[in-house]
Amino acid sequence: MPKHTPQIPLATSREYAWQAHVNGTDAAEFHGDCTSPIDRALRGVGSPLLAALAQWKVDEDIDYADGYGLIGEFAPPNTRTVFVRVRCRKCEACLGYKRRLWTARAIYEVRQSMRTWFGTLTVGPERRLWAQMVADKRAVMARGESLSSLSSVERTRALAAVLAPEVTRWLKRVRKAARSDKLRYLLVTEAHSDGFPHFHLLLHERGQPVSKRTLEAKWLYGFSNWRLVPAGEIRQVGYVCKYIAKSAQTRVRASRHYGQSPIEYGQ
Ligand SMILES: [Zn+2]
Incomplete structure (x- = not known):
């Protein structure tokens, strides 16, 4: 207990x-x-x-x-x-449920929004080195182990924890530049084959539109790639949500009450 x-x-x-x-x-x-x-x-x-x-x-x-x-x-x-x-949240059935749940929520958000961007944020070589140094220092301080001695899942999680605040700052900069605090998002952290994390996002415009130039310019840690989810094309939504179910370790972050109708959260 x-x-x-x-x-x-x-x-x-x-x-x-x-x-x-x-x-x-x-x-x-x-x-x-x-x-x-x-x-x-x-x-x-x-x-x-x-x-x-x-x-x-x-x-x-x-x-x-x-x-x-x-x-x-x-x-x-x-x-x-x-x-x-x-639910255990780890078995095949639970991962399938998680994928279906977030896909349904994302589709709901797409339908409520003027436009939706689908994007990927990756981290460049310099910032990778920096993130590895910070994560290594934290691992040593917190548990007396170097980053390289952690399991691949823990390593990805430690690196994602170092990068997460920058994703938050990026979103703040985008909202400020677009003069829209109504941008809603779904963020999925995924690991490259070497275990280093990158981020997949759905960004939903509820107010002022945001330009591709802004989205790219405000991400300072590496490359980003953006395209609009074409109206009526919800397959790309499924593409993002596919990552959610890839493993039990995949983390999902989203706007408050993301994709939840008023009935679901009872407000
Ligand atoms: Zn289960």
């Missing part, structure tokens, strides 16, 4: 417990088609005010039985820990 059990509303935890009870399983199942799901604990916590009001009739020997309501005429306890069965 993790050190810290995430908290959810008490009513939700009872709902999950009831679902598990009806299905005859140990945990409420949310793992879809995952072939090696994981059980996670969630602690349902009730309102402190209601708990305080019910305090006088709480009896420590009396519990709440799922499906049967209260045992006796007493108030239920204020917490209820439940188990949920969730």
